[in-house]
Amino acid sequence: MRPSSMAKDGVRRLPALGTALLLSLGLFAPAAHAAGAPSATPTGKPATSAGKAAPRTIPVPKSPDTPQDDRPLASDPQAKATAPTAGSTVGAAKSARSFSAAAACDISAFTGKSGAALVQQVKGSGLDCVNTLFQLTGNDAKGAFNEAQMVTVANALRDSAASYPGDNSTSAGQLVLFLRAGYYVQWYNKDAVGPYGDSLKTAIRGALDAFYAAPHSKDVTDANGATLAEAVTLIDSAQENARYTGVVKRLLNDYTGSWPAAMTTAVANTETVIERGFDLPEFVSALQADPSFATTAASFVTRNSSLLNGGDLVTKIGIQLGNLVAHNELRAQGRPILKDLINRYPLVGNTGPLTMNLLWFAEKKDEGNCSLYGTCDVPAKLVPLVLTVDHTCNANLRIRAQEMTAQQLADTCTSLVNQDAFFHKIAKDNGPVANDNNTNLEVVVFDDYYNYSLYAWEMYKIDVDNGGMYEEGNPAKAGNQARFIAHEASWLRPQFQIWNLNHEYTHYLDGRYDMYGDFEAGMTTPTIWWVEGLAEYVSYSYRGEHYDAAVAQAGKGTYALSTLFDTTYDNSDSTRTYNWGYLAVRYMLQSHPDDVTAVLAKYRAGDWNGARTILKTTIGTKYDADFATWLKACAADNCGTLPTEQPKAPLCTAADTRQFDKNCRRDGVAATTGNYSYSFLYLPAGVQQLTITTSGGTGNADLYYNGGAWATTGSYKAKSTNGDNGETLTIANPPSGWVYFSLYGQQGFGGVTVTTTYN
Template identity: 45%
Template sequence: MSTARLLRLQQLARFLTLVMAIALTLGLFAPRGQAAPAAPAVPADRGAAPPSASVPPSVPDADAPQLRAYQDSDDGSAPAEAPAPSAEAFGPDTEADEAAACDPASFGRTGAALVRLVKASSLDCVNRQFQIPAEYAAAAFRQSQMLTIAEALQESARTYQGNDGDSISQLMLYLQAGYSVQWTKAETVGPYDELPTAIRDAVNAFFANPHALDPTPANAGPLERATVLADVPRRSDHYVGVVRKVLDAYQPETWDRANLLRAVNPVFQVLFRGYDTKNPDEREEFRKALLAEPGLLDALNGFILRARGHLLDTDRNNSLTLNNAIDELTRLASVEELAPRARAMVKNLVDTAGGITGPDWPQRASAAASIQKADRANCGYYGTCDDPQRFKDAYLPIRHTCSPTLRILAQDLTAAQLAAACASLNGQDALFHGVSRDKGPVADDRNAALEVVAFDSYVQYVPLGRAIFNTDTNNGGIYLEGDPSAAGNQARFLAYEEPAPGGGSQIRNLNHEYTHYLDARFNLWGGFGEGAPGKLVWWTEGLAEVVATSYLKEVNRAAIESAARHSYRLSELFDNDYGDQNRVYQWGYLAVRYMLERHRADVDALLAKWRVGDWKGSRAVTTAIGTGYDADFDRWLSGCAAGACANIPEFPQFKACEDGDTRRLDRNCVRTGVSATAGNYAHFYLLVPPGTKQLRVTSSGGTGNADLYYHWGGWAYTDSYVTRSAGPDNAETLTVTDPPAGYVFFSLRAERDFKGVTVTSEF
């Protein structure tokens, strides 16, 4: 997966609120006055005795969505700017009144009136404009508005006194908000072709001011926003000098007391962006800018050596800062002219860390991870080629098997915590399959077994997850699907412990990430990223929120608050991409919940396309919907905000089959842990009520190969059946239309030994 670096800088402190509870278990009872029929006289079993089935009780666990990569739009088209509305459209007559009201319409004022308004607004008010309703976006953030604010910022930067007396933070934050809105509403807001130069001039004016790097608390906010703003236009070649200035200025004794370290992290994003740009001309300009700042290498190395004593502590932001700094130093080894000195500096960090379990092991882990990503061919020079396995052996000693298809690797989990995690994961399947209505794994998906990796804490997860699994950990957990069609591929997700609300600790991210695994296996053909043409982000993250929090019985207060703001139309959410967290998670939840409640047939049509990898076809479905549901979605949002989203919607789900006879199936129920040896059978029967239109039995998961047989007159065998499903693994489905009332029979026949199989019946 690509690196979620923008999130690292701007939204690390953000804890995502869990979403709303929506679980409904369907109880099956005989009508009053009608006796349930007796069990059938079952014939003698010619094969192995049926296995016992055990379904652990579900244990609620906390969850938070994974943060994935921010991806740029490749669309270079530039729509015309929207005309400026008249001043009469913008509410109160005084800037003070407008600032107090924080009315998004007010930001349609122009010139000096706009500047006065932004300066008079609170930071909270300006921050809310990141979610400005679509109808006000062009008026507030078209290029002429942004140029006005950039010019005002340049003027304020020249006279900056080391504090926020001239509301310089509001001006910087407004420019960030405008870029954020323009990235997601480019057709509405219009192009920013002149703006990068104006922002460069303003940022350079700030750093030319002698107070820009004052090591004082009053300077913390403005300095951080200035370094973030240096990344916003995505022209890293303009800001290499700024990066060097900030790194050279850092002194732990004074900067840490003033809370200025947070202003350092964004400069690493500036460097990363220079390598990451898709524009070859800009990449070459960035290379030239690096060579024009010969002190940059020393600035990076000097920062690490001065700061590492503080960065190796238990603060989560500091852990990321150490990773980011070493990443960028290692990446400079890709520049031929800088490579020898850059490599020598990184090797020194490896050698002075004290080994895999030494006192400064996070430094070694960060360096090893950076080398894997940026200079792997030279791992022998650094002595880190075997570090992934060495760190894994040293820091993940616990290996716990939940089932044949689920195991946990952990750093420090108790037996009770392991049992609770297994039960929570196993118990979630029923709800997922009830919402998904899938018919087993998608074609070519071999991810039948999942590995859950649980680190002891976030500060352990950050360096160790990178060093062991070569993935980004600037997030709340991550699912690594790999290539599901490849033999030997291991699906896994990484998580970590955090304090539990009632005391003790719990695995963060457990159920959200598990939903990603189930969704990828049963709903989405191919590996992560292959579905990008289908624009799946609204679904994948929204579904993970809906399913995980339904299971955990949590209300998504943040989503309810978002619904009240009416920030997005449904048609916009269908184009979601990773970036703005509120849009991805809260609005993804709202979009998926709305579609499941109001337009289930459309969801089923999309799923049918996604399950076969027809991304063009799925886009045709959302394109056909177009703006047709926008008005109804807006009304639904009003109801959601008014309390409807605090209620429990009725989504069907599967439950464990309750009868003590492990051969008996029932309506919407699941038997787990089914097994048989080669040539033998696992038999099942169920009672079909009169008038049943369709009956479906599905097998999935586990190991080996079982084929599914159906018969209505007695046990089903290879020489006595009506229909069968005989694939190469355990993913089998039989659908019977208009089945006869009374008892019918299904059997799993072991083509090879199988175990750990799940059997689901629904009608």
């Protein structure tokens, strides 16, 4: 019916997977809620670094479990409907999609009658019965709602409106609801119902004119409000938004917060008339000719500002004022109104949804005028207002959050630091690629998806129609800040989870240690099989999660390995990108590690064509048959394991069995339940990273590190407490001198190997 006036800017929308880390006392949740890949940019290709998105800006899909929020978001492409509104919003009939209560309604009684008989049938039926007519299709739709039938009912409403008593005793509500149902059904069934033309336009104008002229249509009562609310919606259904701006102004001007519920609903329904009116040229012309409409709506907001809470009618109607600056003809009216409202109310709290949505219009629809609105400093102001938690894990990792407990912060830091060590075991890199200055990562955590959508677009200038965003930026630029902008998975509470954390942290590590240059450089040839496949592999393997979806795909044998080497964001869906990327990377790491090493050597040097030659010429199709065999085994849950990553470190030589050195191990470490095996080592100045690992043996040993003091369960700076003896701690920039760590007997353990390395 009408294209949205809130079309989004062409911001990069690259798919990434919804994998997530459950950070709560070492418990991890499976990443089983990946949504389909977001839509591409208008060209069908990822946006380039020349656009607003920084290089290597990777969005993450929203979880399908993300709760719906009744607070509006101007940036949400789903916020604006196109078809007429369905079903009743007040009275006995509440929804066009709830038909069971009126299953006995005889549809043929409407489709088989016309003229006075049809009018009598409509007026004599209950509202619930009339409400079921929204579901009609085919011949029933034509029989009930062809133009002649609609004209008949519209004229009946016109004729009865003069004596409208302010309640539904004359069945005005049924007539209005029937007309609404007709517009709705005709919108979806034009071929069956037929066109609506001038005859109906004349009739519906006569009906609405007469109804709104009736003195009792202004009664401030629930009885009147039940019919009035439907009549307000009918204005939009008939696309008569421009003709009835005076009705909308009257309702907004008269409304007070003490109005009864049905009358409040009638006022709330003006939002639809206003919002969708902006798509009609005649509505825009009407507002241009009558500036008092805009000032009346603005006064409605300021007069009722005590009601603002984000999900209220004042917020929702107030946000529509932003559409004024989306039209050249109305921008002069809109600018002072938006400026006043944006600066009048706080950016956070109950007024945040109003101010941030109006700010969205000012920035997206009146670009380059932040000075005029006095909003140029808003991004900088928002960071401390919204992200009240500022926590440093270590010199390489910082967390900014809306709300996280000390334990959640500690567990998040420990998990990410340990994942760092896990990644390097797989990648076998020799340090960062050349010219990469992304020495640290900032993890931004909003409280939930709504807050992410409300604030992140302005704070970080990103698209928020996704589940999070990783920004690599330009790693060659000194001082560049890599950042993962995320939100909590609120639908999993009371469990704490940062949506997509593990997968996206792998992107940071992969970009720093495997992929030379920025994102666009890595997209010169198809590299997605590795980029997304590795992120999946590390995420699932590190967390010890079984990747059910990938194993199920293996059984289908859909793709040859040589085909997966060609995967791009353009030619793949989420299944190929993530499930099959995981399978390809896992197979290559396990079965052909030397080939992976050769390909990574090219990636790390930025020799994309050289890597492509290895994949498509040196390897080509020669592994396809073996890959197919491996897939069958994997489908039977026998996917294999990685070969040993590195040869064992030499045994430590110090006489004191508690003492370790730069690169050595001790075997047979043991302690009884509730007791410790204490250890220490001496670090020279300048150590950048210390790694302590434990493996093998029996029982359950937990690993604790405490810098310059003995490490215990009550005194530690980092810990690794998995359910077995496979523990890893990576300490960035540890202090020089003696440092201490210990193994605690969660369950009596023995035969454990402990290894220390540093660089």
